[in-house]
Amino acid sequence: MRLVLFDCDGTLVDSQVMIVSSMTRAFESAGLAAPPREEILSIVGLSLPIAIARLAGHRPGASVETLVEAYKASFADLRNSTLHREPLYPGARETVEALAGRPDTLLGIVTGKSRRGVDAILAHTGLGDAFAVVRTADDAPSKPHPGMVLDAIAAVGADARRTVVIGDTTYDVEMALAAGTRAVGVTWGYHHRADLAAAGADRIVERFDEVAIAVDDLIGPGET
Ligand SMILES: [Mg+2]
Known part of the structure; x- marks a missing residue:
């Protein structure tokens, strides 16, 4: 049995508008200057308290707990509004x-998103049945x-x-290697190709239709 585990933000769906808007609102609601977009995107993939602690670290007066709650509230507001936008990347659904x-292949999701956030994405994409297992920030350490x-x-x-x-970040690659699995880095997300390579990605792909080929190369073909 083969298992292919997908990261969510920056790999399956492009949630950058939601994340940057929510983080900006959270910092502004706490009376703080929002971090630059590039800095916000660099922490996507970490669990929220760790991500926000990194962003807030050098900003005096920032309470991580307050910012986490403000981010969650802001993200929930956006998700329930007409501004909600977390589209699948091109080719994601097909792959x-x-x-x-494939009968010898199971799929899963491993993400720093909350369970509620993943459930919302699976509901709006209709892909819930494709994934045999989902592990989120609510289930495991970052x-x-x-x-x-x-x-x-x-x-x-x-x-x-x-x-x-x-996955699209060095956090995914490091996690995979620490678990003794193989790692495929994708370049359409939030970390740079050179960083994915430096973290030890076994393959780096630039388009979704290269994913299945990379998987076959690394762990052998499943039954088709
Ligand atoms: Mg990601």
Whole structure:
């Protein structure tokens, strides 16, 4: 059995508008200058308290707890409004459906997003049935801790040696390698190609239709 674990933000869906807007609002509501967009995008993938602690670290007077609550409230407001926008990347649906249809392959999601956030995305994309296992910031320590991956492997009875993590950040790559799985870095998300390579990604892909090929290369083809 092969297991292919996808990161969510920056890998399956482009949530940067939502994340940058919510973070900006959270900082402004606390009377603080919002971090620059590039800095906000660099922490996407970490669990929220850790991400916000990093952003707030050098801003005096910032309470991480207050900012986390403000971010969550702001994100929920946006999600429930007409401004909600977390589109799948081009080719994501086709690749997920094709891989999920292979009898020897299970799919999962490993993400720093909340369970509620992932559920909303699976509901609006209709892809919920494609994923056998979902592990979120609510279930495990923040990436790059390998717990999320190890837990997903155990939940479906897979094997780390036939598991690949697909992600857009160095946190995904470090998590995958720490769990003993292979790692595919994707360049359409929020970290730079050179950083993914330096973190030790086994393959780096630039388009979604290269993902299935990279998976076959790394852990062998499933039954088709
Ligand atoms: Mg990501």
